[in-house]
Amino acid sequence: MANERTDLLQGTLELLILNTLARGPMHGYGIVQRIHEAAEDLLKVEDGSLYPALYRMEARGWIKSEYGVSENNRRARFYKLTRKGQTKLEAERANWNRVSKAVTRILQAT
């Protein structure tokens, strides 16, 4: 199926990652899979671009990583939400709800 690149709001990928990690620590592959499952293929994260986002978020202190053992007994880096990340997630969720409500209202009004 052909895919179309969509210009979503800045910070959307970060919001999706934070929201996914709120369920518990996960490695990068697990994060992408969880997002794809939740979105039921309506939206796909390009796998390769997940990692720069993860590294930026770690540098900002929203998430932290440590090595663990994956489901296939391989060493893997697991990411988890920090307290700062939890606060950021709540703020971003509220912001997303506000923006989506506003856009929906505008679309319905015209």
Place this chain on the structure above:
Amino acid sequence: MKTILAKLFRNPYRKQIVFEIEDELHFHIEMLERKYVQDGMSAAAAKAAALRRFGSLEKAMKQCVDIRSRNSLRRRVLKASLIILGVIGLSIRILSTERNLDHMGDLLIMIAIAGRLLLYVRGLSPSTFLSGTDETCPSIVTPRDNSKLRGA
């Protein structure tokens, strides 16, 4: 002088950073391959599909190494030290009454500014100047066939 500066600003952990990132990205590709093989693909087809879905490994690798290097502990310590040096220089400049001490203050301020500029220049990459390559969200795609959306 050039060698000393190069040694001072070179990240000795770069090889380790590159190794760790490579390992992490390859783990992701291996997991994709496993999934495709479980879905019934041949090993070769699974590998090709995994690489296709992952996108540019080289680009991801470069971005990750840049981000990790920019935010390494050593670099942060260096930045903080330069700020402290600048503040000390400024304090000397303001508080001192002797001309010799004034020069010392000037020297510290100059070292701090030059060091900070050097760190900034070394941290620059083309993405810094291209809007949208680093911070926006080009990483999300939606299927062109939006029958699911219509059905929802």
